[in-house]
Amino acid sequence: MFTLALRKFEPVLVLFALQCHMRNVMLHFNMKKIERQKAKELLAKSRIKLLQESERLQILETSYYFLDRSYCSDDDNFEEYIEELIRENGNLPTLNKQTIKLIKDQEYLNQPFNKGLEPIFLEALIDELYGVTNDYIENLLNKEEKPNFKVIGEVEKMGTCPCCEYNSIGYGEDGFCDICTICFWENGPASANHMSLVEARKNFQELGAISKDSLKFIDPAGKIKYKKNEA
Ligand SMILES: [Zn+2]
DSSP states (O other), X not given: OHHHHHHHHHHHHHHHHHHHHHHHHHHHHHOEEEEHHHHHHHHHHHHHTTOOHHHHHHHHHHTOGGGOGGGOOOGGGHXXXXXXXXXXXXXXXXXXXXXXXXXHTTOGGGOTTOGGGHHHHHXXXXXXXXXXXXXXXXXXXXXXXXXXXEEESOOOOOBOOTTTOBSOBOSGGGGTTOBOTTTOOBSSOHHHHTSOHHHHHHHHHHHSSSSTGGGGGSOTTHHHHSOBOXX
């Protein structure tokens, strides 16, 4: 009876399926390829507008060691010191003279919405996407932008966490002492973690982190941000 009824609607269903298929084909062709660095910049630019004061202050206080005046003993040369740092280290954002003066006078924490500081926030937001998969960036981007982007380009080289085996820590020496955001294992001796690696792995399988207490520190999106090392 049901089959008969279904058969009656069959042409409609076939047509519907065909329409869905055609739509997917069209979407695929409409996909716009974008380099991952460009995609990160687009995302950072749209996210900067949403940054709260507390988030801005946190970035200023923690991410940028060059904002700390104690690194330059010579007061008179502070501006030159900052300019030189920016020139030498390709990863630091370029700042204008007024912003450097703001830092020199230690006024930057009082003005977290000062436009001159935007390059610092932009850099920090881009840096948050270091080592994440192209799929992850693509999903974020396609949520915010109309066209369907296809993110291309090589993911930065990452280190593999010895506990959960995701590529979630810095590569080589950079990853030493890094705390994995997926399982909360600290990449170092077992003593730093107060448990053996075997124990930590078992806990990760059973609890989702190296211990019950660490569950609140892990990144819920971690597993979709980073790739699991299949090797
Ligand atoms: Zn891990």
